[in-house]
Amino acid sequence: MIEAVSAKQTERAEEIIKTVKFKVFRYDGKGKKKLRVDSFEVPVKKGTTVLDGLHHIKENLDSTLAWRYSCRMAVCGSCGMFINSFPRLACNTQITELESDVVHLKPLPNFDIIKDLVPDLSVLFEKHRQVKPYTLRQDLAEIENPTGEFFQSVDELERYLQFAYCIKCGLCMAACPTIATDRRYLGPQPLAQAYRYNADSRDEGYDDRKDIVFSPHGAFRCHFAGACSEACPKGVDPAFGIQLLKRQAFVGALGLLRRRKAAPVATPVSSAKRLEGVPEAPKKTVS
Numbered sequence: 001m002i003e004a005v006s007a008k009q010t011e012r013a014e015e016i017i018k019t020v021k022f023k024v025f026r027y028d029g030k031g032k033k034k035l036r037v038d039s040f041e042v043p044v045k046k047g048t049t050v051l052d053g054l055h056h057i058k059e060n061l062d063s064t065l066a067w068r069y070s071c072r073m074a075v076c077g078s079c080g081m082f083i084n085s086f087p088r089l090a091c092n093t094q095i096t097e098l099e100s101d102v103v104h105l106k107p108l109p110n111f112d113i114i115k116d117l118v119p120d121l122s123v124l125f126e127k128h129r130q131v132k133p134y135t136l137r138q139d140l141a142e143i144e145n146p147t148g149e150f151f152q153s154v155d156e157l158e159r160y161l162q163f164a165y166c167i168k169c170g171l172c173m174a175a176c177p178t179i180a181t182d183r184r185y186l187g188p189q190p191l192a193q194a195y196r197y198n199a200d201s202r203d204e205g206y207d208d209r210k211d212i213v214f215s216p217h218g219a220f221r222c223h224f225a226g227a228c229s230e231a232c233p234k235g236v237d238p239a240f241g242i243q244l245l246k247r248q249a250f251v252g253a254l255g256l257l258r259r260r261k262a263a264p265v266a267t268p269v270s271s272a273k274r275l276e277g278v279p280e281a282p283k284k285t286v287s
């Protein structure tokens with residue numbers, strides 16, 4: 001009986017609900033004269049994503065179409081594109097949720113285009129690098145020869161955790177109206193990551209980041225349009241991160257920024273016992 005029900009459910013999931021038209025921006029990477037829009041008919045089943053539709057085109061209709069993807073589960077951040085005039089992840093967008101029989105696909109705005117739907121994200125990674133998105137410490141001896149883990153309480157973790165969910169997809173940068181007019185503006189992704197590290201109790205890098213974060217193309221160029229947070233598929237809310245950075249700048253300018261003592265190395269609990277039923281970690285395979 002159970003087998004019969006699940007077979008029926010599978011059959012229903014395989015049913016083609018409708019056919020939609022994909023209108024896809026094409027660019028061969030060789031100059032503006034080569035721009036065009038191609039149309040493709042794509043069959044849609046329950047749960048078919050825009051990424052599935054692109055695979056259908058590549059496998060059956062036009063093998064030269066280019067886009068970027070990897071994980072197919074909204075984790076790697078590579079399949080960002082402009083879908084019906086909004087920056088979205090192709091793997092995280094079901095065609096039925098678009099409520100349209102036409103799917104317009106373009107590469108992400110605010111980036112150069114490499115080919116078809118592939119944006120050049122190197123500018124995003126370069127700006128991200130500029131804010132030093134890693135834990136900076138004064139005690140270099142401990143960083144170079146670590147003796148343990150830095151202590152962090154649950155409360156301290158929650159002060160930045162939301163910002164650590166960023167997958168570097170660049171949708172926020174594509175949505176940002178300030179980047180559209182100022183390509184040198186750092187943008188929501190790098191700035192939110194600057195806040196993520198400034199707010200980390202293990203970090204002491206505020207002074208190392210402040211020159212770039214509060215430069216003329218830094219946090220104060222943000223007009224708080226909020227488009228970045230609307231587009232973010234991971235709930236990071238980069239616009240909020242930027243406002244928190246601005247607050248740090250004001251408090252810092254008043255000389256009131258609380259300099260916390262960076263988290264110490266946690267003392268291993270020698271008396272701790274493994275709970276019954278919790279398996280041991282697997283043996284190391286590399287020495």
Ligand code: SF4
Pocket residue numbers: 165166167168169170171172173188189192228231232233234235236237238
């Ligand atoms: S903040 Fe959100 S939209 Fe921006 S890069 Fe990170 S995950 Fe993507």
Ligand code: FES
Pocket residue numbers: 069070071072073074075076077078079080089090091092
């Ligand atoms: S393929 Fe990895 S986020 Fe879409």
